[in-house]
Amino acid sequence: MDLAVANIYDNTISVLLGKGDGTFQTQITNETGNNPNSLAYGDFNNDNKLDLAVTNSDDNTVSVLLGNGDGTFQMQINYSTGKTPLSIVSADFNNDKKFDLAVTNNDDNTISVLLGKGDGTFQSQIKYSTNNAPASITSYDFNGDGKSDLAVANFGSNDVSIFLNECA
Numbered sequence: 001m002d003l004a005v006a007n008i009y010d011n012t013i014s015v016l017l018g019k020g021d022g023t024f025q026t027q028i029t030n031e032t033g034n035n036p037n038s039l040a041y042g043d044f045n046n047d048n049k050l051d052l053a054v055t056n057s058d059d060n061t062v063s064v065l066l067g068n069g070d071g072t073f074q075m076q077i078n079y080s081t082g083k084t085p086l087s088i089v090s091a092d093f094n095n096d097k098k099f100d101l102a103v104t105n106n107d108d109n110t111i112s113v114l115l116g117k118g119d120g121t122f123q124s125q126i127k128y129s130t131n132n133a134p135a136s137i138t139s140y141d142f143n144g145d146g147k148s149d150l151a152v153a154n155f156g157s158n159d160v161s162i163f164l165n166e167c168a
Helices: none
Strands: 003-007 010-016 028-031 036-042 051-056 061-065 076-079 085-091 098-106 110-114 125-127 134-138 149-154 159-163
Touching: 003 036, 003 051, 010 036, 051 085, 061 085, 085 134, 098 134, 110 134
Parallel strands: 036 085
Antiparallel strands: 003 010, 010 028, 036 051, 051 061, 061 076, 085 098, 098 110, 110 125, 134 149, 149 159
8 A cells, every 4th residue: 555645835745655564665746736735536537547636725726646657646737626625535426437526615615526527637616615614525425325425524613514416
């Protein structure tokens, strides 16, 4: 197993490749936007290599880094989000067998959903309102209908918003 970490103060992520014995090789760093916070992974371009997406809270963007399959990544591609994106999750939200992204936007009380095109690129964000200061997001099929739903922890209102997937 390998490890990827957001480095908030130097605008990079670090990838540490596992040696198989619980230790890791020296970090490989990749540039991101300003103030990276949270990471998600998936095969965004269907090449059987893991890719990364990272929230950049000072840029109001998500950086997508396509993996080369050896622990290195291509140059980031940035996508707009709402204000101060903090947390990210990847799943298939529109049931097209392609990874999508969902991001919490802490300072405008929304989440952004970016639908994946399957080639490593994403459509422009679709915003949904949450309660106050959404800080964390996860995906699960909460109602057992076979679709990926979202749960958002709202720091400012001390509650959780549930978004049930209504895609056909």
